[in-house]
Amino acid sequence: MSLPEYQKVEVTANIPYPVFLGAQLEALGEYLHSQFQDVEHILIITNPQVAKLYAERLQKGLLVDYRVNFLFVPAGETEKSLERLSQLTTAALRFGADRHTLVIALGGGVIGDLAGFFASVFMRGIRLIQVPTTLLAQVDSSIGGKVAVNHPAGKNILGAFYPPRAVWTDFTTLESLPWEEVENGLAESIKHALIEDSGLFEFFETEEESLKRRDPLIWREMVTRSSTVKVRIVSQDEREQGRRALLNLGHSFGHALETEMNYRGVTHGQGVSIGLVAAAHLANAKGLMTMAEVDRIKRLLNKFGLPTKITEIVETTIKDPQVLLQLMQADKKNQGGRKILILPHGIGRAVISKECTDAEILDAWNQVI
Numbered sequence: 001m002s003l004p005e006y007q008k009v010e011v012t013a014n015i016p017y018p019v020f021l022g023a024q025l026e027a028l029g030e031y032l033h034s035q036f037q038d039v040e041h042i043l044i045i046t047n048p049q050v051a052k053l054y055a056e057r058l059q060k061g062l063l064v065d066y067r068v069n070f071l072f073v074p075a076g077e078t079e080k081s082l083e084r085l086s087q088l089t090t091a092a093l094r095f096g097a098d099r100h101t102l103v104i105a106l107g108g109g110v111i112g113d114l115a116g117f118f119a120s121v122f123m124r125g126i127r128l129i130q131v132p133t134t135l136l137a138q139v140d141s142s143i144g145g146k147v148a149v150n151h152p153a154g155k156n157i158l159g160a161f162y163p164p165r166a167v168w169t170d171f172t173t174l175e176s177l178p179w180e181e182v183e184n185g186l187a188e189s190i191k192h193a194l195i196e197d198s199g200l201f202e203f204f205e206t207e208e209e210s211l212k213r214r215d216p217l218i219w220r221e222m223v224t225r226s227s228t229v230k231v232r233i234v235s236q237d238e239r240e241q242g243r244r245a246l247l248n249l250g251h252s253f254g255h256a257l258e259t260e261m262n263y264r265g266v267t268h269g270q271g272v273s274i275g276l277v278a279a280a281h282l283a284n285a286k287g288l289m290t291m292a293e294v295d296r297i298k299r300l301l302n303k304f305g306l307p308t309k310i311t312e313i314v315e316t317t318i319k320d321p322q323v324l325l326q327l328m329q330a331d332k333k334n335q336g337g338r339k340i341l342i343l344p345h346g347i348g349r350a351v352i353s354k355e356c357t358d359a360e361i362l363d364a365w366n367q368v369i
């Protein structure tokens with residue numbers, strides 16, 4: 001079966017850039033050649049596991065025109081650190097990197113955030129291409145220009161808005177992705193559907209089996225539709241002054257849960273999934289959503305193996321929602337001590353709410369404990 005040609009959607013932010021959906025790794029070299037005549041040196045930042053699977057295909061298109069060096073970063077969230085950034089800098093300089101060097105981030109969100117942050121500060125900024133290889137990175141983290149490393153005080157504390165010159169998405173890289181990693185991306189994709197694409201929500205409902213079978217055409221459509229939601233939202237509000245905050249739907253609850261569990265025994269996708277359900281219950285209490293819609297969300301998440309109650313995550317013993325409420329106090333998105341929450345408004349629409357009381361939030365937590 002031959003797949004359709006790639007699609008190009010444009011992020012129309014302050015500095016516009018294209019997102020190529022369904023492009024081939026082998027063809028990136030040709031694209032770079034057509035766009036950046038002054039580039040001679042390329043640094044590919046990736047991890048050994050991803051490199052083993054995809055470096056050769058990517059390199060195929062690059063070797064004729066460029067001097068190419070690899071910088072390998074072990075897998076794991078802890079690699080998003082200042083120490084790793086410093087090591088990357090040393091290695092890049094040893095390879096003779098200069099202001100004309102172009103960085104390719106080949107990997108999931110960890111590589112995208114770290115390599116992106118490196119590109120944003122190396123010699124005050126060098127060009128960056130995102131080549132996302134996880135579902136989460138394809139539908140979410142590679143689009144929108146947020147790059148960051150972590151600090152002992154918190155996740156993504158040191159970061160920047162640094163748009164890539166292009167996002168080059170090859171769907172075939174998803175074939176090797178373990179299901180647990182797929183779930184992290186699915187949680188974000190379902191979130192996108194809830195925020196502004198009720199048709200995508202229905203698509204998830206009707207295409208459950210094909211998605212689980214990883215039917216390439218169905219996956220292509222799902223990733224395309226979901227990343228297009230992200231493209232639209234960040235194009236409207238690149239710097240998160242307003243509408244972009246909607247993308248935090250489920251995350252204030254999810255982050256509190258992840259923090260309470262010390263990021264062990266709960267994946268990001270599971271945190272988001274439970275967060276979406278808590279936000280849906282809160283929306284129901286506020287009259288923004290019917291109970292039938294809340295149940296529809298729960299059914300969909302469950303269909304894909306995502307939890308809708310904390311007790312479904314075996315390792316946890318959380319019983320007291322007060323602890324979780326306290327953790328939400330520290331959310332970066334809060335303003336002047338007021339909790340800013342994103343609530344679904346029916347399916348396919350979301351709103352920013354500053355009006356939720358602690359009692360209402362506690363009630364929502366109790367629904368998912």
Ligand SMILES: NC(=O)c1ccc[n+]([C@@H]2O[C@H](COP(=O)([O-])OP(=O)(O)OC[C@H]3O[C@@H](n4cnc5c(N)ncnc54)[C@H](O)[C@@H]3O)[C@@H](O)[C@H]2O)c1
Pocket residue numbers: 047049050053075076077080107108109110111113133134135136137140141142143144145146147156173174175176177178181184
């Ligand atoms: N910048 C943003 O806007 C943004 C948005 C959401 C999340 N993030 C960040 O993204 C990170 C999470 O990203 P992630 O979920 O992609 O995790 P990840 O980058 O840690 O990748 C998960 C695992 O999948 C492996 N992997 C990657 N591609 C593969 C492939 N094609 N086949 C097989 N294995 C593969 C990796 O080696 C890794 O072990 C977090 O650090 C989060 O903060 C950033």
